Amino acid sequence: MSAPGKEGSQGSANSIGKALHSLDLDGHQLPPSPAPSSPRNGRKYALATELVFTETGDQHGASSVPIYQSATFKSTTANATSEYDYSRSGNPTRTHLERHVAKIMNASRALVTTSGMAAMDLICRLLRPGDEVITGDDLYGGTNRLLKHLSTNAGIVVHHVNTTDVDTVKRVISNKTAMCLLETPTNPLIKIVDIREISRSVKAAAPNALIVVDNTMLSPYLQNPLDLGADIVYESGTKYLSGHHDVMAGVVGVNDKVLGEKLYSMVNSTGCGLSPMDSFLLIRGIKTLAVRMEKQQANAAHIASFLESHGFRVRYPGLRSHPQYDLHCSMARGAGAVLSFETGDVALSQRIVESTRLWGISVSFGCVNSLISMPCQMSHASIDAKVRKERGLKEDVIRLCVGIEDVEDLTEDLSRALVQAGAVTITTDGFHAIGGGQTVGNGELNEQPETSGSSGTED
Ligand SMILES: Cc1ncc(COP(=O)(O)O)c(C=O)c1O
Numbered sequence: 001m002s003a004p005g006k007e008g009s010q011g012s013a014n015s016i017g018k019a020l021h022s023l024d025l026d027g028h029q030l031p032p033s034p035a036p037s038s039p040r041n042g043r044k045y046a047l048a049t050e051l052v053f054t055e056t057g058d059q060h061g062a063s064s065v066p067i068y069q070s071a072t073f074k075s076t077t078a079n080a081t082s083e084y085d086y087s088r089s090g091n092p093t094r095t096h097l098e099r100h101v102a103k104i105m106n107a108s109r110a111l112v113t114t115s116g117m118a119a120m121d122l123i124c125r126l127l128r129p130g131d132e133v134i135t136g137d138d139l140y141g142g143t144n145r146l147l148k149h150l151s152t153n154a155g156i157v158v159h160h161v162n163t164t165d166v167d168t169v170k171r172v173i174s175n176k177t178a179m180c181l182l183e184t185p186t187n188p189l190i191k192i193v194d195i196r197e198i199s200r201s202v203k204a205a206a207p208n209a210l211i212v213v214d215n216t217m218l219s220p221y222l223q224n225p226l227d228l229g230a231d232i233v234y235e236s237g238t239k240y241l242s243g244h245h246d247v248m249a250g251v252v253g254v255n256d257k258v259l260g261e262k263l264y265s266m267v268n269s270t271g272c273g274l275s276p277m278d279s280f281l282l283i284r285g286i287k288t289l290a291v292r293m294e295k296q297q298a299n300a301a302h303i304a305s306f307l308e309s310h311g312f313r314v315r316y317p318g319l320r321s322h323p324q325y326d327l328h329c330s331m332a333r334g335a336g337a338v339l340s341f342e343t344g345d346v347a348l349s350q351r352i353v354e355s356t357r358l359w360g361i362s363v364s365f366g367c368v369n370s371l372i373s374m375p376c377q378m379s380h381a382s383i384d385a386k387v388r389k390e391r392g393l394k395e396d397v398i399r400l401c402v403g404i405e406d407v408e409d410l411t412e413d414l415s416r417a418l419v420q421a422g423a424v425t426i427t428t429d430g431f432h433a434i435g436g437g438q439t440v441g442n443g444e445l446n447e448q449p450e451t452s453g454s455s456g457t458e459d
């Protein structure tokens with residue numbers, strides 16, 4: 001996996017060919033933004049630079065984007081022609097964030113909303129009764145809940161299928177397919193979905209269908225779904241983009257002008273645009289995305305290897321044992337910082353979770369602090385237990401969301417919790433997982449849920 005934005009860095013200027021390639025001869029088609037994407041020589045900045053570089057254009061030269069804490073804006077004329085009139089329709093702090101986010105998502109337009117779910121709701125408002133949605137069988141619980149609501153109340157048919165298998169997806173495409181909603185890696189089973197191949201297949205059979213990707217698990221620092229064939233990318237800004245669990249936000253990015261207008265119209269109609277204060281917090285969070293993600297990812301890789309080497313069944317796309325390691329590397333620039341593992345026993349998993357000290361028992365991820373959770377009892381509790389079982393989401397799964405702490409401290413805290421919970425047998429050589437961790441090989445990581453291949457349940 002290469003470092004993000006490497007193409008435009010000084011290392012690539014060794015040959016004339018490479019240098020020419022890195023010149024944005026077209027004068028970059030990126031949106032007008034307070035944060036120019038190219039230095040004066042036309043070479044593109046690397047993503048780590050883009051994240052932190054913003055020009056406020058402020059009349060007083062404020063280094064930080066001002067918070068326009070105003071609901072209304074005065075006009076000098078009676079025919080409302082100014083850019084801003086009312087903050088539901090638009091606000092300068094939000095606009096600055098939207099232009100900045102568009103740039104880092106490789107989108108021509110971005111919209112920012114009050115939460116990740118508000119972003120998904122916005123996107124789903126493009127659907128009409130009778131439309132069909134194809135989506136995964138391992139999805140964030142809230143995503144599942146909103147889709148369930150749409151299928152129960154809005155006449156939308158939702159097919160939950162194993163999206164790691166393109167042929168399975170192909171089998172449910174019809175002329176009613178209006179949307180294909182993908183997560184990769186999936187939350188919490190860390191399955192990888194081939195965005196390129198699914199986009200191609202769906203577009204070939206249903207040209208008007210929209211490919212929508214929830215990029216929350218990686219952030220734009222590690223993956224850009226719009227470059228892989230998606231029409232819409234969205235994510236929970238509550239996670240990596242903000243990074244400190246002090247703000248709720250959602251972001252949506254598109255490259256199609258008409259689609260952008262339709263989505264904006266819904267932001268204005270429903271009032272789900274992000275507030276000025278929260279926009280400011282998200283701008284601030286985004287500045288440190290690269291350093292946070294690099295550190296969190298390095299820590300996660302260490303923890304994943306640690307658990308695997310002690311006999312646990314670990315799901316993390318940075319491990320060579322992940323069945324879709326190569327596919328993940330072909331789409332993303334890193335494995336992120338969320339992993340899950342199993343113990344084979346729910347009570348044992350509970351004891352592990354409750355024995356940690358540094359790892360906070362909490363939903364969510366992407367925060368600078370490390371978190372531990374049991375998805376079936378927390379983030380995915382809203383999915384019916386029977387449906388979870390059908391989809392292969394085991395009750396004992398533990399999810400780790402790795403933060404920026406010292407990795408030795410994190411490892412020591414986890415080791416102590418494993419020992420205290422009775423999850424390992426201790427020998428003179430060290431310790432090894434007992435129960436499910438010991439008996440299940442990694443070859444089974446990609447095992448299919450009970451409903452795999454069918455059009456699945458609609459819960
Ligand atoms: C993958 C994924 N998508 C979307 C969301 C929704 O984001 P938010 O909580 O900001 O509404 C979450 C978590 O909440 C998530 O884990």
Ligand SMILES: N[C@@H](CCSC[C@H](N)C(=O)O)C(=O)O
Nearest residue numbers: 140142363364365378379382
């Ligand atoms: N009570 C909340 C739980 C939010 S889970 C947040 C996050 N996406 C995660 O995966 O941990 C709800 O019901 O939505």
